[in-house]
Amino acid sequence: MTAKTQDKAETLGFQTEAKQLLHLMIHSLYSNKEIFLRELISNASDATDKLRVEALENSALYEDDGDLRIRIAVDEEAKTITISDNGIGMSRDEVISNLGTIARSGTSEFMKNLTGDQKKDSQLIGQFGVGFYSSFIVAERVVVETRRAGAAADEAIRWTCEGEADYQIENIDRAERGTSITLHVKSDEHEFASDWRLRSIVKKYSDHIAIPVEMVKQEMPAAPSEDDEVVADVDKAPEWQAVNDAQALWTRSRQDVSDDEYKEFYRLVSHDFAEPLAWSHNRVEGKQDYTSLLYIPGMAPMDLYQREASRGIKLYIKRTFIMDDAEQFMPMYLRFVKGVLDSADLPLNVSREILQKTPLVDSIRAALTKRVLDMLGKMATNEPEKYATFWTQFGPVLKEGPSEDHNNREKIAKLFRFASSTSDSAATDVSLTDYVSRMKEGQDKIYYLTGDSHSVINNSPYLEIFRKHGVEVILMSDRIDEWMMGYLTEFDGKSFQDIARGELDLSKITGEEPKADDADKKDGDDSDQDALLKRINTLLEGKVDEVRSTTRLTSSPACLVVGADDMGEQMRKIMAAAGQPVPEVKPILEINAEHPLVNKLNAETDDSKATLLASVLFDQAALSAGRPLENPAQFVQQLNSLMFDA
Known part of the structure; x- marks a missing residue:
C-alpha cells in the first residue's frame, strides 16, 4: 500500500486485486441496484450490536446516549444520501483495515470464483464481507465520517473515495460516536435521491431490523390563507420518525x-x-x-x-x-x-x-x-x-457427523446420499434406507466401495462378482468417506463391509458354497492352484503379504485387498497429503485362476518371464485399486516386453 500526504489528508492506494474487484462491483456485478441501502443498513445494525457487546464490560461507551438508532437523510437538491448510526464506530486503523482493503483474505478466491453470470456472481458478495462497496453502484463519491465509542472528539476520521485507484483519509472533529456514510449520487441514479424511494426500500428490505431506522418526518403543509404570512422556520430541528417496525x-x-x-x-x-x-x-x-x-x-x-x-x-x-x-x-x-x-x-x-x-x-x-x-x-x-441442492453444497460436512455426534448417528446417516453400482449415472440420490429396502434375500451387510472418483470405482474390478449376482454396492468418492466409515459401523441393524477389504463371503446371497480354507482342504485338493499361489508369492516376495484365490473377480486377472483391520487406500492418501506418517502394510493379492493371463503365468517355465508376468499382474491390480505405482517407467517397459513377445 502506497501513501503520500497532501495537507491534512493522506492518500492511500488500493491493492491491485482490490482495484479490479472494486471496478467489477461498480460497473457490472449488482443487478439489483437498490440493495446498496440494505447492505449499509445491515452494516449499521452490526455496528450497534457490537457496541452493545463491548458496553457489557464498559457502559461508558454509551456516552450518555443509550438509544441506538440508524438514520437516513436525503438532500434531493444536492443529490446526497447519508446513512448514520450511533454504534461502535471505527478507529483510524479499523478504517484502513475495513474500508481500505476489499475482501482482505479472500479477494483472489473471489475473483477465481466469478462465473460471468451476473446473478450468480452477485451471490458471492456476502461471502466476502464486501457489501459496503455496493455504495458505488449509485454513488460517484462516498464520504465516511466515524469516531469510535470512547475515543476523543478530535480522533474522528474522514474517509473519501471516488471508486478509483485510491482514497483519502484524514483526522476530523466529531462530537457523536458512530459512523455516517454520505453518498454523492451519480447523475444517472438520481431516482435514489428521493425520500419516498428510500422509504420504500427500507420497508422492503429492512423492516425486520431490531433497531429503529429513522428518516425525517414528512408533514403535509396546511393550505395558507390569503392573510397568512409564509415564514420559513430554518432553525427548527428535524423530527425523526422510524420507518421500519423495529421489532425483532x-x-x-x-x-x-x-x-x-x-x-x-x-x-x-x-x-x-x-x-x-x-x-x-x-x-x-x-x-x-x-x-x-x-x-x-x-x-x-x-x-x-x-x-x-x-x-x-x-x-x-x-x-x-x-x-x-x-x-x-x-x-x-x-x-x-x-x-x-x-x-x-x-x-x-x-x-x-x-x-x-x-x-x-x-x-x-x-x-x-x-x-x-x-x-x-x-x-x-x-x-x-431441494435436498439434492443441499447435499451437493453441504454433504461432505454433514459426513463429519457420525464421528462427533454418537447420539444422533442413525438420524444423521438417514440423511446421507450416495451413488450406487446399479445406477447409470454419478447421481448421489441413494439413501441408506433405500439401500436396505432393496437388499437381497440372505444379505446381512451393506456393501460399499471408496475411491478417488465415481468413474474409477464404478469401473472397479471389485464390483464384478456383485454385478454378476445383482447385489447393489454403495459407491463413495468423497475424500472424507473412508474416514467417516470408521465411525459409521452399522445402520438399521446392518453392518457395513468395504468390498475391497478383508475376506468376502456372498454364499448366503448366491447360494454357492463358500471357498474352503486351506486348513480344511484334504490332501491333494487344488494342489495345482496351491502351487501357483505359492509360486506367485515367491515371485512377488517383499511386495505382498499373501497371495490367494479370489471370490471377487469374474473377468479381471487380479486385485489387491487390504486386511480387515488395515488402513484403506483413501485414508493413506489423506494422511500422506497431511504430512502424517503412513504405516507400511503389504497388500493381499487375489488372483482369478481362470483368467488367461494367470493361466499363461502358470504355464510359464522361464522364471524371469514368470516374474515379469507376476509383476505386471501386481501393478495392474494396484492401478485398479487407485494405488500409485512405485516404478511407472518399469511397468511400461514390462508391458512393452510382453507385447513384443505376444
Missing part, C-alpha cells in the same frame, strides 16, 4: 411473518445473497425459555472447510445482542446453519468459557441440533430436488 422478527408469531420477510431476515443474519433452502422458527417455554430461528443456506460459503473460521448463530439474551458467532449451540458438522437464538435463561454476563460449561447450553444445543436434523429430514422426504 423472531419475536413475532410465525403466522404474522411472510416468506419474503423470512428470506430478507436471512440475508441480514448471514450476509448471503442466495435464498435459504429452509428455515425453522420455534418458541420453547417451560424449563427452558428461548426462541430460535434457524436457516439452511442454499450455497456453501468459501470458508466452509476451514474449521477454525468463525461459525455459529447469533445469540441474544432477552433481545439484547450478546454474540455474533455463538458456536456453542451448534455442532461442528452443522456449522453451515445460520440464524438467531434468543434465550431468557442465560445470564447477561456470560463468557464463552462459561457457556461451554453450562448444562443449559448443552440442553439447548441438543434441542437445536435435533431441530436442524428434523428440518433436513423433512426436506429430504418432501422436497427431494
Whole structure:
C-alpha cells in the first residue's frame, strides 16, 4: 500500500486485486441496484450490536446516549444520501483495515470464483464481507465520517473515495460516536435521491431490523390563507420518525411473518445473497425459555472447510445482542446453519468459557441440533430436488457427523446420499434406507466401495462378482468417506463391509458354497492352484503379504485387498497429503485362476518371464485399486516386453 500526504489528508492506494474487484462491483456485478441501502443498513445494525457487546464490560461507551438508532437523510437538491448510526464506530486503523482493503483474505478466491453470470456472481458478495462497496453502484463519491465509542472528539476520521485507484483519509472533529456514510449520487441514479424511494426500500428490505431506522418526518403543509404570512422556520430541528417496525422478527408469531420477510431476515443474519433452502422458527417455554430461528443456506460459503473460521448463530439474551458467532449451540458438522437464538435463561454476563460449561447450553444445543436434523429430514422426504441442492453444497460436512455426534448417528446417516453400482449415472440420490429396502434375500451387510472418483470405482474390478449376482454396492468418492466409515459401523441393524477389504463371503446371497480354507482342504485338493499361489508369492516376495484365490473377480486377472483391520487406500492418501506418517502394510493379492493371463503365468517355465508376468499382474491390480505405482517407467517397459513377445 502506497501513501503520500497532501495537507491534512493522506492518500492511500488500493491493492491491485482490490482495484479490479472494486471496478467489477461498480460497473457490472449488482443487478439489483437498490440493495446498496440494505447492505449499509445491515452494516449499521452490526455496528450497534457490537457496541452493545463491548458496553457489557464498559457502559461508558454509551456516552450518555443509550438509544441506538440508524438514520437516513436525503438532500434531493444536492443529490446526497447519508446513512448514520450511533454504534461502535471505527478507529483510524479499523478504517484502513475495513474500508481500505476489499475482501482482505479472500479477494483472489473471489475473483477465481466469478462465473460471468451476473446473478450468480452477485451471490458471492456476502461471502466476502464486501457489501459496503455496493455504495458505488449509485454513488460517484462516498464520504465516511466515524469516531469510535470512547475515543476523543478530535480522533474522528474522514474517509473519501471516488471508486478509483485510491482514497483519502484524514483526522476530523466529531462530537457523536458512530459512523455516517454520505453518498454523492451519480447523475444517472438520481431516482435514489428521493425520500419516498428510500422509504420504500427500507420497508422492503429492512423492516425486520431490531433497531429503529429513522428518516425525517414528512408533514403535509396546511393550505395558507390569503392573510397568512409564509415564514420559513430554518432553525427548527428535524423530527425523526422510524420507518421500519423495529421489532425483532423472531419475536413475532410465525403466522404474522411472510416468506419474503423470512428470506430478507436471512440475508441480514448471514450476509448471503442466495435464498435459504429452509428455515425453522420455534418458541420453547417451560424449563427452558428461548426462541430460535434457524436457516439452511442454499450455497456453501468459501470458508466452509476451514474449521477454525468463525461459525455459529447469533445469540441474544432477552433481545439484547450478546454474540455474533455463538458456536456453542451448534455442532461442528452443522456449522453451515445460520440464524438467531434468543434465550431468557442465560445470564447477561456470560463468557464463552462459561457457556461451554453450562448444562443449559448443552440442553439447548441438543434441542437445536435435533431441530436442524428434523428440518433436513423433512426436506429430504418432501422436497427431494431441494435436498439434492443441499447435499451437493453441504454433504461432505454433514459426513463429519457420525464421528462427533454418537447420539444422533442413525438420524444423521438417514440423511446421507450416495451413488450406487446399479445406477447409470454419478447421481448421489441413494439413501441408506433405500439401500436396505432393496437388499437381497440372505444379505446381512451393506456393501460399499471408496475411491478417488465415481468413474474409477464404478469401473472397479471389485464390483464384478456383485454385478454378476445383482447385489447393489454403495459407491463413495468423497475424500472424507473412508474416514467417516470408521465411525459409521452399522445402520438399521446392518453392518457395513468395504468390498475391497478383508475376506468376502456372498454364499448366503448366491447360494454357492463358500471357498474352503486351506486348513480344511484334504490332501491333494487344488494342489495345482496351491502351487501357483505359492509360486506367485515367491515371485512377488517383499511386495505382498499373501497371495490367494479370489471370490471377487469374474473377468479381471487380479486385485489387491487390504486386511480387515488395515488402513484403506483413501485414508493413506489423506494422511500422506497431511504430512502424517503412513504405516507400511503389504497388500493381499487375489488372483482369478481362470483368467488367461494367470493361466499363461502358470504355464510359464522361464522364471524371469514368470516374474515379469507376476509383476505386471501386481501393478495392474494396484492401478485398479487407485494405488500409485512405485516404478511407472518399469511397468511400461514390462508391458512393452510382453507385447513384443505376444
